[in-house]
Amino acid sequence: MAIETISRQGWFSRLKGAFFGILFGLIFVAGAAALQFWNEGRTLRQARLLEAGRQDVVELSAMGAESRRAGGLAYVHGELRADGQRLDPEFNQVAEGLGLRRRVEMFQWKERKETKEETSVGGSKTTRTRYYYEQVWDDELIDSDRFQEAAGHQNPERMPFESQTWKVEKASLADLQVEPEVLSEVGGWRPMAPQADRLPGNLAASLGVEADRLTTVNGEPQIGDVRIHFERLPDGPVSVVGRVQGDRLGVERRELGELLLLERGEHSAEQLFSAAESRNSGLGWAIRVGGFVLMWIGFGMVFGPLAVFADILPFLGRLTRMVTGLISGVLAGLISFVAIASGWLYHRPWLLGLIVIAIAGLIAWIGLRARKPTPLAPPSSMPPPPPLS
Structure with missing residues (x-):
């Protein structure tokens, strides 16, 4: 058995609420852009941490007594027991x-x-x-x-x-x-x-x-x-990449973050790092897409008053929502691209510097081409026409 309730809201009340929604829409857009910008730094730091770990990791059996006392990143596999x-x-x-x-x-x-x-x-x-x-x-x-x-x-x-x-x-x-x-x-x-x-x-x-x-x-x-x-x-077999110091196995802590890779079963160190890189990439794309959707919703709220205003004629309101939804998607895509690209470049300043130098060089080359005088046409070497008889 179902219970039904009916509520009615007037046009002016809806319009007033839609204007309040603009503020929340702008917060959604700004928050999504900030999330996408931050995500590029997070993804890059994790990728660099995994790459550095891949280069530094050694087999436990290859660690000498002195190395174990000092501590370092090691790959360990075997039976985990309690x-x-x-x-x-x-x-x-x-x-x-x-x-x-x-x-x-x-x-x-x-x-x-x-x-x-x-x-x-x-x-x-x-x-x-x-x-x-x-x-x-x-x-x-x-x-x-x-x-x-x-x-x-x-x-x-x-x-x-x-x-x-x-x-x-x-x-x-x-x-x-x-x-x-x-x-x-x-x-x-x-x-x-x-x-x-x-x-x-x-x-x-x-x-x-x-x-x-x-x-x-x-x-x-x-x-x-x-x-x-x-x-x-x-209990059972596990494969781990972590910090070994003395007789302890823990988390490797570095400036870029914490590193610990663990999987059930027998896996090589290369497989552990590859799986971690895949997870990092997947999470990065999930946050990018999530930020785009959140931004699309935010722009929809910003354009909300237009749709409510057009609802005086319901078919016109539906048409307005379709148009503003399309515009919201385009704007969300453009700003997402800018946020992602700016975050990507911000965390790679060397690449940003190269792009700035290339743009400056292109502008200088265009300027020089514009100032270069156009050469005069050489005098014609053709003999003059004969006189009229």
Whole structure:
């Protein structure tokens, strides 16, 4: 069953709101341009850091005792292992390896809405919003007090159990002790069947095992029922590029930034650097495109009053939005190009200097060509015509 609400807004009120939107549109445009400019520096610094690391990295076995005492960038691969077990003290669940994770889902009401807007002659707008309510499993608490129709769709005020993670603080790789900031980069969580025989008595009475998880469901799920999943982070082979100093493996810190590359499995140092360069390039392009979209939205807000003004005749308002949308896209593209290009050149001053010198040379050459006098035509060597008889 859906609930529908209807709201109406007059033309003058819409126009006033659109003028306020100009300020936010300009903020969007300026913020997007600044983001794109900054991104060029970030991408270049990361690329230089990876290139320098590629040149400096050495195999752990190639580091002598003196080099290890001084510290340096090294490539290490082998079995990453941790002693002991990880324990969930509330559910008394244990796991071998690097970590144990508990993820809790609760059966709750969720609100979904669909909005339809209609513009009438004269510029007023009618908004029809339909609210739908469905029951879903979610690992985040949904606040039902914010629902349009809270009556009959109440969720519990808190989760009966919290999601938690327990990870080791010490582990070994080859003959090295791995620092916690390196361990935090290790992924590869795997599902773990719950150990029902280890549950405390009070929980064993209220929880059952279903499809490798604990649950309070008995028949059809009811609002407030929970499902509890357990996952473990196993030991296993990893490949790492990081700072080795003595018997410690940590993060390499340089003026350009921090360098730590880690992947599950056996990978060469070259493969680790290539993957990192690909991620850096992908992130750079994602920020460029995101800045362009944000700028397009911003220009759309700047031109918003024109569309609202034209809404006095709805078909004219739709046409105006199409035109201003196209103009906004063109402007966003042009300014994005300027922001990206200026950031690219700003962080490469040597190239900027070459371009300035080339432009100055071209201007000087054109000036000299303009001042050079045009040579006079040479006198004709043809004999004069014979006299008329």
